Amino acid sequence: MANSIFSDKTRDLSGSAIRATFKLLADPEIISFAGGAPSPDVFPKKELEVIARDIFREKGNLALQYGITEGYTPLRDFVKDRLVKQGVIKESEQVIITTGGQQVIDLCAKVLLNEGDNVVVEAPSFVGGLNCFRSYNANMIPVNVQPDGMDLDYLEEEVLKKVKVKLVYAIATFQNPSGITMNTEKRKRLLALADKYDFFILEDNPYGELRYKGEDVPTIKSMDTKNRVIYAGSFSKTLSPGLRIGFFSAREDILEKMVVCKQVTDVHTPVLNQLIAYDFVTKHDYDAHIKRSCELYGKKNALMLKCMDEMFPTYCTYTRPEGGLFLWCDLPEKFDSQLLFKKGVEKKVAFVPGSSCMVDQAQKYSSFRLNFSNTADENIIKGIGILADVIKSFE
């Protein structure tokens, strides 16, 4: 260890377990609930074919040349107008385009965190977020997610009163991996805590538009009167992840510093992709497109829950999300989701073991994540059946 060639911050960093499971997807026999991909059934391929043709004919030089780091101005304006209309940001605030939502986490971590700084993360949380904070040697402090969101009593009493926290990373809506949405009261209290204990909040909201039932909850950013929130969004779940287009808004000085860091990271997000996204959302009915995704995911979610209700043993409890791509299943403590995972793969069904979503990946966790957005209905039925048998085999 002393003689490692690597920087302190990356020395112990290794690939995520989810990433390893992606290789399983190559086996066509595996029914995978492990990924987090939207369904290709809703990719607007025909529309994008025409859009790409027109771009190469009419704006080819723009699409292929260097662009500015902040992003393609009409796309920035579109996102800004949309966020203003949704009440998320104010007219005076700016939006920056990023190479996927992941880049927002990376830039935010880079500009705010020294090695060893304390970052509060939800337990469980998004693997890509956890690994990003790991890659900057931040000290992650997990706070449990309750059915109505992060446990803020614990956050205040056991964390904020004891140590200085720089950043709280919150996927408040249809959380990855739990599917849970933080309620409005908790969002307000989290903002009050941010002010009282002087920390920033990274509100990562890639799933917020994918609500298929229930009532909208205001984003944390929309109630942020003290400029404490860095707000991250993405086109990955509403249009296409392969295009890698995300965005963020934040107070001016943080936003500007993140832009400088983006410049040294990838100069700018590919221009062609920004033009494609912009043309799609302006030439087609983006809201209707999102609605189609929601309908599809709502049906798949309901189907998976129905199968679980029928086939899972009664000691399994799981979330019933109102949107997003994931649900979370808790088993009694004696189960080990890693062993369950190995057995599952043998039986040709895959999911994400809970340990991957935790700060301490080495500990045993009985919970696991299921994705339902990108699996054919018949495979949801079949896969949940296999998984039920796998669980029972460990009884």
Added chain:
Amino acid sequence: MANSIFSDKTRDLSGSAIRATFKLLADPEIISFAGGAPSPDVFPKKELEVIARDIFREKGNLALQYGITEGYTPLRDFVKDRLVKQGVIKESEQVIITTGGQQVIDLCAKVLLNEGDNVVVEAPSFVGGLNCFRSYNANMIPVNVQPDGMDLDYLEEEVLKKVKVKLVYAIATFQNPSGITMNTEKRKRLLALADKYDFFILEDNPYGELRYKGEDVPTIKSMDTKNRVIYAGSFSKTLSPGLRIGFFSAREDILEKMVVCKQVTDVHTPVLNQLIAYDFVTKHDYDAHIKRSCELYGKKNALMLKCMDEMFPTYCTYTRPEGGLFLWCDLPEKFDSQLLFKKGVEKKVAFVPGSSCMVDQAQKYSSFRLNFSNTADENIIKGIGILADVIKSFE
């Protein structure tokens, strides 16, 4: 400063001067030699229109879905085969696709450097490289570029014998900003020094294929028997910068660590863009395409030099590059390239002042960089004429 909200590494980081000058390009009257963009005249727009159409028709789901962090396998294989054929890497080595060549610098810095680690950079060097090392709080040590490349006597005697160096950042071929190519002897000696003093070399080679006269010089990586070189390449100058596709090869452990860091930075390079690049380089004659770029840039380079020979005062000296996009002009010490720049912009001609390309940006430098790839011939003639007058006005 003590109360900055920003991380130590990014606290003093600010946007590059080149970036500020990009805003000048919006003024259509400005003749800009400031950028580093390839000519849109060589963008294969018609070919890419057909390629994009076919991708959306035949591989739309692949193009729009999440991909793997390492890159699209056929493109990785293409780049690998090409680098093996060119003698740059061995059959046993891997290639990873990145979001532009800039990302290689970023990933390399992140995995190798702690704050305060010593990185040797050429003086002058690439602004995006310098700013990237700044963003990790590396301690940059400048070593002058001589007409045959980095001053290795100085490097050994004044740097390596005195302090521990972790990384040497070298743009050995058609260097940005000087246009200078390091000769073979120096490349061999740099490798020997790397072994003797135990450092790594980041060989950044985005311009290597853009040779329009003279003889090829072997890449440093091609002579690297001790696995000291991280090799970075790019499609930005040979196909399109707007697509943001770069690549690298390195010894296995470094490569793998960089892949993990890429995953937490942007998950993967956009798949659509990788498919487009792959289809272009396999369905069309990529070498012939590069040759057309070389012919164009060779002509523009010759035209700029001819104009400078005729119009610049005799106390101006400048490089005569055999490839790439840039040349470097030295003026007597009494000149200040920042003042020259301001006057130039008034007179509607822009370039990059030398200070932007130096570790110490606050110091006065008399030199400056000229780009010739993306300016119409008549504007090269006109712009060099204006610049000659601006220089003379400071005599």
